[in-house]
Amino acid sequence: MWWSVALARTKQRWLPALVIPFALAMAVLFGSVQAGATVSLPPRTADEILAMIARTEVRALSGTVQQTAELGLPEVPTAGPGIAPGAASALELLTGSHTARVYVDGPLKARLQIMDRMAERDVVLNGGDAWFYNSADNSATHLTAPAPSVADVRESLPAKPGPDAPSDMPVREIPTPESMASHFLAAIDDSTEVSVGESSSVAGRSAYRLSLHPRSTETLVDSIAIDVDSETGVPLGVEVRAKGQAEPAYSLAFTELDLSTPDAALFEFTPPPGATVTETAVPAKPVPTMPAPEDAPTLRHPVITGAGWDSVIALPAGSAPAELTSNPQLSQALQPVAGGRAVTTSLMSVLILDDGRVYAGMVPLERLQSAAAQ
Amino acid sequence: MSAETAASRNAGAPRQGKGWALLGSELSVLFRRLRTWAMLTALAAVPILIAVAVKLSSRPTTPGRGPLFLDRITQNGLFVAVTALVVCVPLFLPLTVGVVAGDTIAGEANLGTLRYLLLAPAGRIRLLLVKYAGAVAFCCAATATVTASGALAGVVLFPVGPVTLLSGDTISVGESAWRSLLIAAYITVSLLGLSAIGLLISTFTDVPVGAMAATIVFSVVSQVLDNLPQLEWLHPWLFSHHWLGFADLLRQPVSWTSFGDNAILQAGYIAVCGALAYAKFSNKDVLS
Numbered sequence: 001m002w003w004s005v006a007l008a009r010t011k012q013r014w015l016p017a018l019v020i021p022f023a024l025a026m027a028v029l030f031g032s033v034q035a036g037a038t039v040s041l042p043p044r045t046a047d048e049i050l051a052m053i054a055r056t057e058v059r060a061l062s063g064t065v066q067q068t069a070e071l072g073l074p075e076v077p078t079a080g081p082g083i084a085p086g087a088a089s090a091l092e093l094l095t096g097s098h099t100a101r102v103y104v105d106g107p108l109k110a111r112l113q114i115m116d117r118m119a120e121r122d123v124v125l126n127g128g129d130a131w132f133y134n135s136a137d138n139s140a141t142h143l144t145a146p147a148p149s150v151a152d153v154r155e156s157l158p159a160k161p162g163p164d165a166p167s168d169m170p171v172r173e174i175p176t177p178e179s180m181a182s183h184f185l186a187a188i189d190d191s192t193e194v195s196v197g198e199s200s201s202v203a204g205r206s207a208y209r210l211s212l213h214p215r216s217t218e219t220l221v222d223s224i225a226i227d228v229d230s231e232t233g234v235p236l237g238v239e240v241r242a243k244g245q246a247e248p249a250y251s252l253a254f255t256e257l258d259l260s261t262p263d264a265a266l267f268e269f270t271p272p273p274g275a276t277v278t279e280t281a282v283p284a285k286p287v288p289t290m291p292a293p294e295d296a297p298t299l300r301h302p303v304i305t306g307a308g309w310d311s312v313i314a315l316p317a318g319s320a321p322a323e324l325t326s327n328p329q330l331s332q333a334l335q336p337v338a339g340g341r342a343v344t345t346s347l348m349s350v351l352i353l354d355d356g357r358v359y360a361g362m363v364p365l366e367r368l369q370s371a372a373a374q
Numbered sequence: 375m376s377a378e379t380a381a382s383r384n385a386g387a388p389r390q391g392k393g394w395a396l397l398g399s400e401l402s403v404l405f406r407r408l409r410t411w412a413m414l415t416a417l418a419a420v421p422i423l424i425a426v427a428v429k430l431s432s433r434p435t436t437p438g439r440g441p442l443f444l445d446r447i448t449q450n451g452l453f454v455a456v457t458a459l460v461v462c463v464p465l466f467l468p469l470t471v472g473v474v475a476g477d478t479i480a481g482e483a484n485l486g487t488l489r490y491l492l493l494a495p496a497g498r499i500r501l502l503l504v505k506y507a508g509a510v511a512f513c514c515a516a517t518a519t520v521t522a523s524g525a526l527a528g529v530v531l532f533p534v535g536p537v538t539l540l541s542g543d544t545i546s547v548g549e550s551a552w553r554s555l556l557i558a559a560y561i562t563v564s565l566l567g568l569s570a571i572g573l574l575i576s577t578f579t580d581v582p583v584g585a586m587a588a589t590i591v592f593s594v595v596s597q598v599l600d601n602l603p604q605l606e607w608l609h610p611w612l613f614s615h616h617w618l619g620f621a622d623l624l625r626q627p628v629s630w631t632s633f634g635d636n637a638i639l640q641a642g643y644i645a646v647c648g649a650l651a652y653a654k655f656s657n658k659d660v661l662s
Contacts (some may be wrong), residue, residue: 010657013652013653013656013657014653014657015653016649016652016653017649017650017652017653017654019649020645020646020648020649021646021649024642024645024646064631101625101629113541113625115622115625115629117618117621118442118460118540118618118621119442119540119621120540120541120542120625122541122542131542133541133542135540135541135542138445138446138538140542256631263627266626266627269542269543270544271542272538272542272543272544273449273535273536273538273544274446274449274538275538275542
């Protein structure tokens, strides 16, 4: 009989070794199930939710956003031997996953911190000043927009009241779910079917889900979902799905959100000692993201053909900037096609012809080629 | 019945004391060993080597090349400690922790002293806890050594001033000392999971070198897997996944997310490996 007692004791001793991993696995499973659970909210129509977004009174927030892009672009290596962290180009922001912290206070102050692995890229906007800081090479760029003169402000008063009119442009350029959503919402017209999806939970807040479906079958976009906070009407997340792709092609959503006013010191940026500082004065509207290829405005008026989702933007000959083809990272993304080169992603295509004409749109490449042939 | 509980209660008090006595003797044995001091000295040498190399080299370091903050050391000596920690985290610290954690049970078994430790009415759980506490104490000592020696080398060889964070903001010297302590704490927490793995492996063998090597191999394999993009689903479960996340403590304001994630992950490893180690060790036939 002694052996059965010994066996029972052995079993008893192995028990915690089984119970603890099992309990942890259950906790992990339960946590992931709960995170994806739907929330029950009083039903609202699409128009009511659109009105909520328009009426939102949130002017200040701090939060963490996660951006994931699965556009089918070649991935730019960000880690590995010989590559400085955070030194990759703007193209790198369109591949893979990025986490950033966003601080917004009113229409004039904002700060974006792109959190790279052991590095950080910062954008600080404060009135007419814009600072870009990259910790990887310890460099800072200072953009100064001319201070809005009284005449400017007065001129803009009838259209947009308040002093925010001349310089509220930069803050809108900070990629928050809110600014993303406003881009898409501004484009809603007859070509879009707006519906209300299942409510969800984003950044620990219950949210209505607004779905935009293009009525056109020509476009690459399958649907766009915008999660709207049920309390304040702030867009919490944007998800763009491409046709024929299981994962979202692009998503930008808060993972943490705090609606209190951020510390004012966050918007005061002084370049650290030892940093290389570049001063740039912007004559007209500050465009802090990529410099648009509109150098000679007389010749190069873009022509838009089609309407809504399947419209094609055409730039006349000589529009293609030279650095597009000389940049090794960009030329890696370009594939040769008949008569030129093209970038095809799951959401949009760009066709650069050898004579310098550029066609772009959220449509398949074939449609751009037929537009170019006309 | 009552006599029995009284007896067990009586036995309880000295056993409690025995645990602390055991911990005391474990720590004194650990920190009186020549090997422990040799490892701590080697760790202390890393920041000194970095500082001296940067001081002696005439070539200005290019930003963005070499380990984090290497280019800023000449301007501010306080960066020596951070740079040294970046260098030590992938290999040197896991190496030394692997040696200590792998030696815990297997070393005693190999020397033939495990039997005598278990003769005392301390119990196997308590012995396991004391052994783990010893490994944790070494983790603390190791990170503290690198941080302290880095700070010293930096202060002696380079000017000291306000520190630039990854966000581009500058903080005072006092706050930078506080952040260095936080980073040391973060790395200590990071090494707890590896210590638990070492303890677990150590219960399976009587050959300490084998347990040490296996622990170090585990840490290397985990880091290699963490660098393979094909295994992205596995990454959040690897104990080394957050090891370099201490950079989040150098942002303004401090991002605590990775500290929390790291602590939860390491606690999971401690729970699972601790349970398995308990099961194995309490069933182990101690013959030597």
